[in-house]
Amino acid sequence: MKFEVLAPGPQTTVQDLGRPGLAALGVGRAGAADRASLRLANRLVGNPESHAALEVTFGGLRVRFSEDTWVAVTGAVCVVRGGRSPGLGVPILVRAGEDFSLDAPSQGLRNYVAMRGGIEVTPVLGSRSTDTLAKLGPPALTPGMTVPLGRGTLPFPAADLAPQCAFPDELVLHVTPGPRWDWFVTGTLAQLASAPFQVTSDVSRVGVRLAGPTLVRANDAELPPEAAVPGALQVPPAGDPILFLADHPVTGGYPVVAVVDEPDVDLAAQARPGQHVRFVLRNQKPGA
Incomplete structure (x- = not known):
């Protein structure tokens, strides 16, 4: 076949x-x-x-x-x-x-x-x-x-219809503080969750570049490469976060301010250029 x-x-x-x-x-x-x-x-x-x-x-x-x-x-x-x-x-x-x-x-x-x-x-x-x-x-x-095509299969499921929810105009993604949230000025995590970000045209299987409130670093030290995961919000010097998707690099050299919950990474992979994304913060850090 x-x-x-x-x-x-x-x-x-x-x-x-x-x-x-x-x-x-x-x-x-x-x-x-x-x-x-x-x-x-x-x-x-x-x-x-x-x-x-x-x-x-x-x-x-x-x-x-x-x-x-x-x-x-x-x-x-x-x-x-x-x-x-x-x-x-x-x-x-x-x-x-x-x-x-x-x-x-x-x-x-x-x-x-x-x-x-x-x-x-x-x-x-x-x-x-x-x-x-x-x-x-x-x-x-x-x-x-x-x-x-192969031939290794299982029996057909009993259900022959799996209705899917419509995609919202504004995607809501839940995040937890990242390993370097404290490299940013006070209030950055609250700022991340305060206003929507827009998906730019820079979208691929590697990640999604977002435009919105600028995330300002308080620590300008050089960061050694650190392990990266799907859903990491890595922030380059310009302050616009990049949301890592499936083909992200295994390490990153920019601080990760927050990480999208794994189930929500699937939804993030459906984000289209021009669409808005809003982050909901879990586990707020004092002063963040």
Whole structure:
């Protein structure tokens, strides 16, 4: 079983749950930027949650299958074309030779397309995911590429519909104080939560650069590289935070003022340029 890529859209990569536990070797976890959506897509077609699927950034994907294939699409709100009863959050039977495609989303940024059996590209360090920063894993999809599918599956779930909530106009992300919150002037954490930030055009699988209240450092010392995690809000000298996503570097040289809760990192991965993000602070520090 396989499918042919007719059009990949702006960026479509193969993703699974990544390569955890290799940071000491300089290898990040990578994997799906919105892990919950990947897991859901796999469940809908009877795959283990860890199976590889497609991560489609801002639509435009068009593929053709060699055999009848069950497919599920989750994540951003978009129009799905092709197959029997196409839509979001449902198993879709796509017939052999039929085109299957996604329009650009009206809400959110990334879709996940799971095929029954999973994508069977060659694993690298135990994962089939594409790490765009480290250049590990399979290349991004290109027109004319043929991608193989596997046959390892589970029984279909009892439910054949998984309704998804609409994406809010303003994303709300919960954060806890980061390891270097005290490198900033008094009141910075309160300032972080006081007004929305805007998502700039600098958005990728590595991270999201935000524009808003300038976060001012009180400590200008040189910071040795420190371990970084998904959801870290790293603040360069200009004071505009960068929110790390799936392909973030394993270390960073700028102070991390706060860290987004892991479940909310999935939502952050759906942030679109121009959208507003508001932070809700947990565990307020005295004087912060």
